[in-house]
Amino acid sequence: MLTQETVQNRIKHFPGTCKAAGLKVTHQRTAVYSMLAATETHPSPEEVYTAIRESLPSISLATVYKILDLFHKRGFLRKVSTENQVARYDANVGQHHHMICNKCGTIMDVAANGMEASPEVKAQGFVVDHYDIVYYGRCGSCR
Amino acid sequence: MLTQETVQNRIKHFPGTCKAAGLKVTHQRTAVYSMLAATETHPSPEEVYTAIRESLPSISLATVYKILDLFHKRGFLRKVSTENQVARYDANVGQHHHMICNKCGTIMDVAANGMEASPEVKAQGFVVDHYDIVYYGRCGSCR
């Protein structure tokens, strides 16, 4: 559940986070981050662009792409792991997982259940940075 | 570890699997399936195409795409869930997971550890068909 308090809290820290990373706080960046902070729908770049154009009609799609990529690299946003080719972003960077409906394509959050990187991963000399669990199936509405 | 025995076993069952699904057994389909059955590198469509052209120079990339999509829909192949836009396929359809090196992009298998769909997924009325765990980090060679 995404509360209004969480949304406001994320947005409040955004300028400081940018400055700490040596990034300028522009209207475009604030709009992209605010839009993502206020949703649980894991939007694509195109969806972010369309939503933002209502308040900032001059923004270009290329800028949205650049901002999303930058924020992902800096760790302000997560990218959802999926089987297909459209990127989907998430402002919730805490440990949690996703379920994807094979029919309607909706992506929902799933709380992490404390699972750790499996021993076998460590055995192969792989250093885990982060991991996603992605459940595929049918959501409540599409069953 | 992919043994020669496993490879031969997969390939041996391929014609029967096609027939059972009402699909014709063509050279192109056999080549695509055989190539994937013999590798653990999770190739992209382009990589499948390049590899197959050595033995079947007349095959087209569009055909490779059509075959991969068809086999995925029929469950003969898995698609690896990733954060980026290039499809990667896997002929190992048994339960297992993946680790992806953030530096070199290599995708490796990880044996499943018996984890089940988390209770929260069930609570949200989501029926799980399958799930992937994707570990991101650095592989042994890139550390």
Added chain:
DNA sequence: GTGGCTGCAAAGCTTTTGCATGTTC
């Protein structure tokens, strides 16, 4: 022989890039 499959070429999407202009600090 027939229906399904392939190859080709073209189109469609998504994403990236280069550069002149504009904005933040």
Added chain:
DNA sequence: GAACATGCAAAAGCTTTGCAGCCAC
């Protein structure tokens, strides 16, 4: 004012589509 960010337009992937001809059954 300098360095960085944006917008535009063009290009660069990756993937899909339509259709004529070919092949497995």
